Structures are given as C-alpha cells and as structure tokens.
Amino acid sequence: KVKLDVLAQGVSGCTRCGLHASRTQTVFARGNPDAELCFVGEGPGADEDAQGYPFVGKAGQLLDKMIAAMGLSQDEVYIANVVKCRPPNNRTPEPAEMASCLPFLNEQLDYVRPRVIVALGGTALRGLLGAVDGITKMRGKWRLYRGATPLMPTYHPAYVLRTPTKEVRQMVWSDLQLVLQELGRPIPKRGT
Numbered sequence: 001k002v003k004l005d006v007l008a009q010g011v012s013g014c015t016r017c018g019l020h021a022s023r024t025q026t027v028f029a030r031g032n033p034d035a036e037l038c039f040v041g042e043g044p045g046a047d048e049d050a051q052g053y054p055f056v057g058k059a060g061q062l063l064d065k066m067i068a069a070m071g072l073s074q075d076e077v078y079i080a081n082v083v084k085c086r087p088p089n090n091r092t093p094e095p096a097e098m099a100s101c102l103p104f105l106n107e108q109l110d111y112v113r114p115r116v117i118v119a120l121g122g123t124a125l126r127g128l129l130g131a132v133d134g135i136t137k138m139r140g141k142w143r144l145y146r147g148a149t150p151l152m153p154t155y156h157p158a159y160v161l162r163t164p165t166k167e168v169r170q171m172v173w174s175d176l177q178l179v180l181q182e183l184g185r186p187i188p189k190r191g192t
Contacts, residue, residue: 001033004111007104011084016100019085019093024049026085029108030056031078036183038114039063040105041156042123043083045090054081059157063120066157070176071188078112080105082127098127109145116182117145118175121156140175142182152179 008028014020027044030053039055047057055063067077083093083101093101105127109117119125122135128145132138138153145151154175160168177187 001111004029004033004108007107007111011104014084014101014104017085017097019083019087019097022088023085025052027052027054027081028084029078029080030054030074032075033078033112035076035078035112036115037072037076037118037179038078038080038109038112038116039067039118039120040124040128041079041081041120042127043081043093044086046086048081049086054079055157058161062157062161066172066176069173069188070180071186078114080108082124092123098123102127106146109149114149116179117149117151118179119151119153121159124156125153139171140178142178150182152182 008026011028012026014026027048041054041059044054045057045059047060048054054060063079064074067074082098082105084104085101087093087097117128119128125132125135125138128151129143135153135155139155141153143151143153152175154172155168160172180187
C-alpha cells in the first residue's frame with residue numbers, strides 16, 4: 001500500500017483549509033488497508049490530534065468495543081475520518097473544510113477498496129454522500145458510496161456515549177448486524 005503512504009505524506013503537509021493552523025499533526029487512519037470493512041468518522045478530537053490516529057479517545061474505545069462485539073479484530077477493519085485535522089474545540093467541520101479534505105478521503109477509499117463502509121454520524125454521512133437527510137432518518141438503511149460500495153449509516157460512538165440508552169445501543173447493534181450480514185459474517189449472540 002505504497003500509494004496510501006504517499007497520500008498520508010501529502011496529507012501531513014496539507015494547508016488547503018484553516019484547520020491546519022491549529023493542528024498538532026494530521027490524523028490519517030488506523031487499521032488494515034486491506035480490510036473489507038471501513039469505518040469513517042467526522043474528524044479528530046484532542047486525543048487523536050495528540051496521538052495521530054483516529055478514534056483513540058473515549059469514542060474510539062467504544063468503537064473498539066463495537067468492533068469486538070461484531071466478532072472482528074482490529075486487523076479486520078480500517079478507520080478514517082472525513083477531515084484529517086482537529087477542528088478547534090472539537091466543533092463540527094465546516095462545509096468548506098470538509099470539501100478541502102474530501103479528495104483525500106475519496107482517494108484513501110479508492111486505495112483501500114472496502115466491501116462495506118460504515119458512516120459514523122451525520123457529518124461522515126454528509127461527507128461521504130453529499131447533502132442528505134440527517135443521521136436519525138438515514139441510519140439503518142443501506143446507501144451506496146459513489147454508486148458502488150454499500151454504505152451503512154449509524155450513530156457516532158460519541159453520540160452513544162452522550163445518549164447511552166438501551167434503545168440507542170440497540171439501534172447501533174442492529175445496524176452493525178446488517179453490516180455483518182452484508183459481509184457474510186456470523187452474528188455474535190451479544191451486542192454492544
């Protein structure tokens with residue numbers, strides 16, 4: 001995956017939008033670039049900006065538990081974000097910032113070529129599919145990324161942490177079971 005390394009190097013020097021001014025470093029990806037399953041989130045937070053990897057804070061710990069509940073290891077997934085630099089105070093990336101970074105994400109996904117993508121939250125959904133309904137309306141319903149790759153929208157782990165109801169956890173688990181079915185994987189008995 002030399003092309004991914006070259007792309008990551010290009011991202012590390014990016015100044016396309018204002019987010020570069022306050023970053024510690026860019027946050028490109030973690031996981032296996034040969035994975036069948038790719039999770040895409042919004043953007044790095046403070047922990048990610050410090051460590052240089054996506055989903056390493058509290059939301060990332062929950063995502064790791066979700067992946068384990070699916071019966072998958074970290075080596076069987078690839079994790080990235082729509083924007084590669086932390087927005088100030090963890091605010092939602094602005095449309096222009098997302099537009100600046102999307103070519104990187106699209107190229108990243110072209111190289112990884114996952115069989116299934118999971119969009120984690122509304123911002124990831126907007127980034128991957130363009131202007132669409134909100135995550136509440138779209139979660140749990142298959143979409144196509146670039147007309148070809150099955151994409152499952154679900155709630156972001158940070159939302160699950162903020163709204164830790166049994167109902168929300170059950171909705172996310174239901175979405176992840178659909179992903180496992182699409183991949184032809186067995187569904188473990190216990191959910192998140």
